[in-house]
Amino acid sequence: MRVLVCGLLGLAVLTGCGQAPAPTADGGGATVDKVRERETVIATCMKRKGFSYTPSVSQPKKADANPADHAAMKADRAKNGFGVFSAVVYPKPPETRAPDPNQATIDGLSGAKRESYLKTLNECRVTALQQVNGLKVTSVADYQDQMSTEIENIDKALDGDPELVELAAPFAECLKSKGERVTSAKPLALSVRGMVVWGEQSERLGKAGTVTAEQARPYLAKEITSALVDLECGKDFYAAFIPKQRRLTNEARVKYGFQER
Incomplete structure (x- = not known):
């Protein structure tokens, strides 16, 4: 915990x-x-x-951009998907902090x-x-x-929010109709669904050894497609979920x- x-x-x-x-x-x-x-x-x-x-x-630190901005989310997902295989294809240097x-x-x-x-x-x-x-x-x-x-x-609070629960149902159905794996239609589970699904794929691939950028690229391409579908299906859901999650956090x-x- x-x-x-x-x-x-x-x-x-x-x-x-x-x-x-x-x-x-x-x-x-x-x-x-x-x-x-x-x-x-x-x-x-x-x-x-x-x-x-x-x-x-x-x-x-410089403040983050509005995390619920649909255009910004779409641009990010078009490059990074859910952020799983992009971490291998576009590795970032470790964050440096001043020593304690x-x-x-x-x-x-x-x-x-x-x-x-x-x-x-x-x-x-x-x-x-x-x-x-x-x-x-x-x-x-x-x-x-x-x-x-x-x-x-x-x-x-997020899983029990009436508006989010109402928006989660069509989001989940849309994902299923597009062939996406959905194990739960609860708001919190849907918000991290893509990262979980592609994280599991990354773990399976990693069992065979270190994953190179070249090996990760075809997976990233599929992940991007999945992430864009997820965003389109969940456009209304994310517009409500992200501000509420940020406020509570x-x-x-x-x-x-x-x-x-």
């Missing part, structure tokens, strides 16, 4: 997923200030307990000193979450569990102290 938390909300240092999150370039300033304030509280708490800690907030300024300190400790530092750091993180974000958490593990529950609630991100996306 912890991987799910990191992946869906894009959470970082407080959950052990990486560095503190970057603010977006077009807003979320209040949340960014909360991140800075929280980092300062952690540093003060650590100093009080005899440890050094450097507050860390990564640089702003506290990692060197942690790496320089061993044994009991390292355990004491990390234990104290987690205690100070909880203190910061309580003071700055007003969260009723008792430990970092409790924080992670609460976020996992939040994600489950988002999933339930952003509400969760703000609640747990991270910037909107």
Whole structure:
């Protein structure tokens, strides 16, 4: 479940997923200030307990384009499909992040000193979450569990949304009429159906060894065709689903102290 938390909300240092999150370039300033304030509280708490800690907030990122824009989605799918085999055909360099300024300190400790530092750091993180974000958490593990529950609630809200349920039915029927595999007509399942189907295909191909770009190209061509069919069948569905999913996810991100996306 912890991987799910990191992946869906894009959470970082407080959950052990990486560095503190970057603010977006077009807003979320209040949340960014909360991140800075929280980092300062952690540093003060650590100093009080005899440890050094450097507050860390990564640089702003450019805001994403409207993810529900049909023309942009169509252009992206015409090149990348669902994003499965395109990752092999058009590999992207790994995302680089500024190193955590506290990692060197942690790496320089061993044994009991390292355990004491990390234990104290987690205690100070909880203190910061309580003071700055007003969260009723008792430990970092409790924080992670609460976020996992939040994600489950988002999933339930999307699958139980009357408008999405109504739009999902014709979306699923259209896909079936086009020969696409549909195992569930629930909104959340339909939203990730293509990635799941082609992800399974990628896994099967990968069992024979490393997949090269040349091997992946014919699969990508078929994936693109499938992705465009999916988008055309789900045009009305995605126009409603994506904004609702983003709104609920952003509400969760703000609640747990991270910037909107």
